[in-house]
Amino acid sequence: MQTGDYLKAFHLWDALVNGDQTGFPPYFTNITGSSNYFNILRSDSPPEFVYYGQYLELAETRKNIHVGNITYGGGDKVEKMIEDDVMRSMKPLFPTLLANYKVLIYSGQLDVIIGATLSEAFLKSLEWDGRDKYLAAQKQVWKINPKDVEVAGFVREAGPLTQAIVRGAGHLVPYDQPDRGFDLLDRWITGRGY
Incomplete structure (x- = not known):
């Protein structure tokens, strides 16, 4: 590279x-x-990973999504x-993104190809205006409900950047932990906090 x-x-x-x-x-x-x-x-x-392709091949689905005879x-x-x-790095784009948008980077705890430690190392290496605040921020425990025994994951926030690790999930968080994935996104979108 x-x-x-x-x-x-x-x-x-x-x-x-x-x-x-x-x-x-x-x-x-x-x-x-x-x-x-x-x-x-x-x-x-x-x-069940094959269900998606099978669903897209149904005549009713094909009609509703206007794909005609195109095979999935x-x-x-x-x-x-x-x-x-x-394999091209998108790292140079991140300072601009973080200067203009809220950004959520999340990783499944059990992800092999983009593990949480890799994402965290990447974020720590970024040069941006909020870098010092990010490096000083502590990870906090996140639970879907405060009284839950189970920890949903861990979150670190600094300015526009939110980093999360979703416990019990791999690369496909919505499949492995749908409730945790939904709660993570809902909190981030609405700003309810973790």
Whole structure:
């Protein structure tokens, strides 16, 4: 990536983790026995993950979303078209985003590919006007209801930036922890606090 060969970097990542483009199992699968890098606790994708594609193929759904006879094909074509962009850093955009918008960065505690520690290290490395405030901010415990025994996650806030770690969730927070995911977004949108 330092040389600017983003396509080569993507193909290396694909061979290590994803395995979509290589035609053989990625390194991650070979060393873990798992094909699911969305949640460290799962060895394979849940069977209900196919429901979405099946739903999109229903005649009534196709009519309602105005797609005609176009077949739903997942994201393989899109992935192929953006291979050269996937590994490009968006870090330079963050100071502008944080100067103009509220930003929520959340991670599932069990996410393999974009783990909470990676997100936190990224946020700590950003140069922006609120950096010192962010670095000084303490993570706070977040519960959906104050009397809950279960902790939903941990939140750190500094100015326009909110960082959250959702307990019990992998990469797909709305699937793994729908109540926690909804509460997180609802609090962030409405400004109710954590």
